[in-house]
Amino acid sequence: MRSGAPSPAAPPRALAGPLRSSEPARAAPVRSAAAALLEEAADLLVVHRDFGAALRTCERACRALACGAPAEEPAGASLEVKCSLCVVGIQALAEMNRWREVLSWVLQYYQAPEKLPPKVLELCVLLYSKMQEPAAMLEVVRAWLQDPDNQGLPEYRALVELHLQRVLLPLGCLSEAEELVVDSVAFSDEQRLDALQAISTAREQQKHEHSGSEEAQKLNQEGSSSHKFLSLLMSLRRLWDFVVSHFFSLPFKKSLVAALILCLLVARFDPASPSSLPFLYKLAHIFHRIREAVSSPLGQLPIQN
The missing domain is CATH 1.25.40 (Serine Threonine Protein Phosphatase 5, Tetratricopeptide repeat)
Structure with missing residues (x-):
C-alpha cells in the first residue's frame, strides 16, 4: 500500500541538549x-x-x-x-x-x-x-x-x-x-x-x-409475491392456449357434433320433466354412436333419415 500510508518517523532527536556558552565542552555520549x-x-x-x-x-x-x-x-x-x-x-x-x-x-x-x-x-x-x-x-x-x-x-x-x-x-x-x-x-x-x-x-x-433496510426487505417480499402471482397467471394462460389450440385442431365434424350436443343439453335437456325421457334415450343412443365414431379415426357417422 503506497498511497496514503503513514508518514515515516524522523530520526531520533539528539540525546544531549545544546551547550550553553558558559558550560565547558563535553564529549557527546556514544550512540547506541x-x-x-x-x-x-x-x-x-x-x-x-x-x-x-x-x-x-x-x-x-x-x-x-x-x-x-x-x-x-x-x-x-x-x-x-x-x-x-x-x-x-x-x-x-x-x-x-x-x-x-x-x-x-x-x-x-x-x-x-x-x-x-x-x-x-x-x-x-x-x-x-x-x-x-x-x-x-x-x-x-x-x-x-x-x-x-x-x-x-x-x-x-x-x-x-x-x-x-x-x-x-x-x-x-x-x-x-x-x-x-x-x-x-x-x-x-x-x-x-x-x-x-x-x-x-x-x-x-x-x-x-x-x-430503510426493513422497507427494502418488505418491498422484496411483495415483489416476490407478485412474481409468483404473475407466474401462476402465465401458467394458466399457457394451459388455456393449449386447450383452445387442441380443441380447434380436432376435425370440423367432431367439433360440430360436440357443439350440437352442448346446445341440445342446454336448450332441451330437463331431467325433471317426464316428457324428456324419450329424448334422453335417443340422446344416449346418439352419444353412443358419436363416441364410436370419434374413437375410430376411420369411422364415419352414418346419416339416417
Missing part, C-alpha cells in the same frame, strides 16, 4: 547500536525506498534493545528509539501492502496492548481505519484506555476522540461510545456535549438505515 540502526532504517525507507531492508533493520535494532541499553544512555532514550523503530517498521509494512501484520508485529515488542506508546497506537488506529477494518483495533484500544497508567498521559484525550471517530462510531458501538464519553474525565463539559451530539447523530442515522 539501536540508534544507529534507526538512522539506517529511516534512510532505507525514505531515500532508497527499500522497504524490506528497512523492516529487517528495525527488527535487528529491536532485538538489540531487548538485550539491554548501554549504561551511559538515558533510560527514556531507549524507549524513544524503540517507538521510532516501530513507526518506521509500520510504514515499511504498509508500503509492502502487509498492513494486516502491523498489529501483531508491534505487539511482539511490547507484549501487551496497554504498553503501546501513544504515537504507535495512534498510527495503528489510523492505518486500520483507512483500510476499513477498525474492528481489529477495538480490543486493543479498549485495553489501552482502561489502563490507569495511560489515563494520566497528555495524549489520552486525543486517543479517546480518535477511538470514538475511527473505531466505535463506524462499528456502531454507540452505547459503549456514550459510556466512554460520560465516564471519561479527559473531556471538558463542552467537549463532552460535542461528543454526545456526534453519538446522537450517529444513532439517528443508524435508525434511518435500519428502517
